[in-house]
Amino acid sequence: MEQTVASPHVLLFPFPGQGNMNSMLNLAEFLCNAGLHITFLNSNHNQQRLLRFTNAQERFSRWPKFRFQTIPDGLPADHPRSAATFFEILDSMKATAKPLFREMMIMASRKESGLWPPLSCFIIDGLMPFAIDVAEELSIRVIVYRAISACCLWTFFCLPGLFAAAELPFQGGDVEDDMDVTIKNVPGMQGFLRRRDLPSFFQTKDPTDPIFQQIGVECQKMTQAYGLIINTFEDLESPVLTQFRSQVPNLYTVGPLHALTLRRQHSSSSMTSNIAVSNSLWDEDRSCITWLDSQPPKSVVYMSFGSLVVYDKDTLMEFWHGLVNSGKLFLWVVRQDSINISGGEGTSFLAEVVDGAKERGSLVVGWAPQEEVLSHPALGVFLTHSGWNSTMEGIYAGVPMICWPFFADQQINSRFVSEVWKVGVALDKCDRWTIERVVKDVMEQKREVLVESIDGLAKLARRCISEGGSSRSNLDRLIQDLRSVRESVYDTSTSTLVG
Structure with missing residues (x-):
């Protein structure tokens, strides 16, 4: 029996939006470059558009340990998938993708073939708590990824305090006339945060709005996960990140991810700066x-x-x-x-x-x-x-x-x-x-x-992504943590985990 130490196999699963997918693909490039096995799970719709309008398949083919896989989002091809239908996308992913995702992950965590060891870690978009549930069921380490700012995420964690202080739901007759009222119960933002500056989901008079429950679940999952990746940098959101670490101590601030990708591409002997690199779901008019x-x-x-x-x-x-x-x-x-x-x-x-x-x-x-x-x-x-x-x-x-x-x-x-x-x-x-x-x-x-x-x-920002900078150091720490997940013995003759 031929045995080798199994290389970590990480699943990346973005919410099917352009911004979420784009920034997570940038992260995937770095993990590939570190020699990790990466499965990138895209929605069928987004994958078709990505392959149609970009050279992503060719770019990622440079890494034999990378692969795309797909899952349906449950929506018809002509669905607008716009801001106005955001919650339709969420609901459809939960209804359609959850059972399929669970089945796929059970198979992938038990047995693979060829170069592919079983999955050892999930990096899951925090908008999809159902995927985190599956990771917990399979006892696989999960790290949450969020494609939004730390300042917005922190307001999510402050929801209970806003309700307790009666700052939510908005009180008063004509709420629109009172949108400049200052918010007092988001620590670190007192003095400049107004009602109109809160995430748009908060701007409701209905305390039973299901979005509040959704946000509560997302926050709970972030605190239970092994860690949280945010596409930001310390010098940009330091005061908010200090507040955040009281709830989620293991933060990986690794941004700006697009800039890290550009820097690696421009310094790589296999690529030059005049090669167009895109993760776009639309045809770019150059x-x-x-x-x-x-x-x-x-x-x-x-x-x-x-x-x-x-x-x-x-x-x-x-x-x-x-x-x-x-x-x-x-x-x-x-x-x-x-x-x-x-x-x-x-x-x-x-x-x-x-x-x-x-x-x-x-x-x-x-x-x-x-x-x-x-x-x-x-x-x-x-x-x-x-x-x-x-x-x-x-x-x-x-x-x-x-x-x-x-x-x-x-x-x-x-x-x-x-x-x-x-x-x-x-x-x-x-x-x-x-x-x-x-x-x-x-x-x-x-x-x-x-x-x-x-x-x-x-x-x-440039200092943060340079050697020794905070984002670069956090990315190195993330890679080391992923490598430490499973130092198991892998039998390459049977493609099964034996230790």
Whole structure:
């Protein structure tokens, strides 16, 4: 019998959203590079789109110990999978994926073939507690991964205190008129956090809203797991992370993950910096890079609201007029599925927007290689929905931000960008006059101050991912912890665990 020490075999299972999958794939690259066996479990829908629009299959084929596997999300192919249907996706994953996931994991934890040892650890997106239940049932170590900010996660843990202090649910007659009331019972955020800055799920008068129960379960699972991975860095969220460690002491802050990936790719002899690397679920229109090449430095407003946001016609037109009236050049990402107009009217309306931008020397595209756009010298400001991946990418690139958050963690991210880190400005209203004024302010009068602040944060981010930096050290610690999970003897002749 031929025996070898089994290499750790880690399952990575992201929630089926663009941001969740993208950042976890960045993590997967590092674990692969450390020589670990990695199974990346994607939804069928996302895997099809990933393989259609990227070179991910080719990139990851460099590691023989990496493989993709898929699982259905239970939704029809034409389901919008947008912010408005977020909880439908959650419910469908729980109903459809849970029994299939359990069956797959029972098989994978007992027996594999060839190079693949049994699973030794799960890294599970915290939005899917059912997958954590399966890991606990199989007595497999589980580490929770969250693709949102630590400041948002900390408010989740503070929910019981907010209820006990009667700060939730919101009290009063017209809640909308009282959204600037200061929140007092989120330790570390007193003095600047307002009702409107809490995660959008909290903004309800109904104390029985099932989302509160869902968040409670997620928090409980985080405290029971072996550890928690967050795509952030110590110098960015240190005060919040100090609070967080009172509940979850074993934190791995490993961000910005996209920057760690870029650094490894650019230093690798097998890849060069001019090879496009993407984990996108949309077809990236690279003509925007050629267009940016012809624009003056710091002259362009880049506007993108991510992969889930859907506009109504009125909102889109307010942004359109605000950008045009500012007199600034703009690069605007408008996904084909992001316009909430029925039938062929949506297509014709988008065509008008595209043509109108072109007439004014600007550009509208369906999707863009965002990391490359943000690092381009022509970029002057990033008008963003304040999704966490976008926020981290904007900080690392050193581009001041204008924030218009939509849902989930985006409200609190926006507040930190504008009031804590002071690297951007939050829109308080979505009308053309406000948008015009803020764009001009950030591109002109406020630019120097904002650039100084964000340059400082960008330098701290680079230090964190450098050798000896906090994120790099935490990643090394994560890899060592994964290697220590199972130092078992593996019989390569029978593909069974024997020790």
